Amino acid sequence: MRAFDPDRLIELVQVIVRNPMRAFLSSLGVGWGLFMIIITVGSARGLENGVRADMGNDVANSMFMWAQSTSKPYKGFQRGRSLELNLADVAWLEENTQHLDLVVPEIQLGGYRGSNNVTRAAHTGAFDVHGVDENYPQVNPFRITRGRFLNPGDLNAQRKVCVIGSRVETVLFDKGEDPLGEMIQIQGVLFRVVGVYKPKGTGEDAENEAESIYIPFTTFGKAFQTGDRVEWLSVLIRPNVDAAEAEQATKDLLLLRLNAHPDDKRAIGGWSMAEEFQQVESVFGAMRLVSLLFGALALLAGVIGITNIMLISIKERTKELGIRRSLGATPQRIIQQILGETLFLTILAGLCGLILGVGLLELLDGFIEDGGDAGVFRHPEIDLKTVLNVLIILLGMALLAGILPTLRALSIRPVVALRSEG
Amino acid sequence: MLSLRSIEKSYPLAGGQLPVLKGIDLIIEQGEMVAIMGSSGSGKSTLLNVLGLLDNFDAGSYHLDDVDMSELSERQAARYRSRFLGFVFQSFNLIAFKSALENVALPLFYQKIPRRERQKRALAMLERMGIADRAHHLPSELSGGQKQRVAMARALITTPRVILADEPTGALDSVTSNEVMDVLREVNSTGITVIIVTHEADIAARCDRTIRLKDGRIIEDGNSSEVVEPTAHGISPIS
């Protein structure tokens, strides 16, 4: 390949230096368009991040299921029979499912706010107490800030240990007191604190979450006389499995296991985080699309502006183009020049818009990080892939903007160009 | 060698055609120095533009060194302009935002010659024209004579076979005109064909051969001393 000729660049710079005001005005549209794209996409992203943070506690592929009453008679059973799940059902489900990666049994105490059920010395509070197994954090991730979560040993030995939320710690313990190893009383039963956790995410859900206590499922059954009864299942859907399909298949399995009518719509309750996420996802997808669309329209307007300016510029420089052709410029070199100028202007303008846009987003981000109130708006950002896509669109539009002026420039015969004024 | 045979050209006009060249037969050998004279509107510039491949013609044939020029694509024409032809204009036609040096180097840019060499050769050419000290001036900072020297340097930088000059002294005073003619004579002495369109008898007189056009036809063609006759004031064309 021939080395790059610096004069090609110098020629382009001369265009701008010669008429900086015009270059600026003509670039304004494209710069603005790109700026708009970055800002709108970035803000949409910020909103998305905000909402995501609120949902941060939840795992996208998780689902919850519980047994209710039958709504159809089946195999000699009356309708209205109350169904129950137990640990054996959990084991059976884990064995037979094609759609799930993990099934966690769960049972809860309290739950209805108000009645104080947990005490420690003079401290007392009302908290949700959950019996779960060691896999629970996989369906409901949180940060263990001290100690550890429940382990298989706790479950096998039915140890009276618990992991408490950060709110529980502040209520039951004095400032500076280390809860690890301390005993708390849950409905009269003593449990040793082995860990403290902080919920992921923010918002109301997370605050509720911080007021929970987790104890081994097995201990729960023994301490509170629930045996191996399971109140509900928290499950993880396998990757790449459709959430609705997994939900239906799991319900079918449970109906079979519990001897309920296969078409009983009410016997098994379920709630799928995955479906929720998919809905939110599609809303954000639409939002991104709309912001891109508006940005593209703004860009298009800018590009039309550049085409216009280039056409004027070519009219004014007809003589110059004629001179260049008398000096041996081939049509190809003229094309290179005009397209080059258009691309140069467009991309320069685009980059200015891009840098300003990203700069503003960063500024906004910094402001929010510093504790500025932004509601559900968090970490507005734009990823490299979007930026690259936008740049490709910009390039395409720049080429588009250059076509008309180039054809125009070529259509003028050298002799006519030379004879023109200017 | 330039060879025109029965060249005809007319311009489209409202309601018809305006014939401008009405059968031009002309052979110019390599190394000749030719003046084209004739009254205003007689078709001198049109003829020069046809010779310079800047304009097309309607009928007849044009051979440049035995190559037929009538069916050239614009790209091929550009190649010939780049390699064989150099232009000098009455109004200089320098690019206003480029320095003298950049203007002179421009034809080499289109020949894809590396920048360093372009600069070197352009400077040498300005040197030869005696205006190297103005290399970095813009055209607007130069006198008419200096501008025409820059323009001639630009026309010569590619060492063309033919220089085509349309009234190169038309905008200059007589002293400067003479200097320009000195340069063109010197250029011609290196074997380059020089064709000059002019109104001025003393310019034509400094050429070897003079062609006179009238109404799109060649009415006289011969030794300048025969075609151009001296008058009481010096030299003026016979009418």
Ligand SMILES: Nc1ncnc2c1ncn2[C@@H]1O[C@H](COP(=O)(O)OP(=O)(O)OP(=O)(O)O)[C@@H](O)[C@H]1O
């Ligand atoms: N583009 C054009 N369209 C129409 N008519 C034209 C065009 N160019 C030139 N003409 C006409 O053709 C004729 C010859 O023009 P040309 O420029 O060749 O004359 P010229 O001999 O160079 O005259 P001058 O000495 O004034 O420069 C003139 O009548 C002119 O009006």
Ligand SMILES: [Mg+2]
């Ligand atoms: Mg003329």
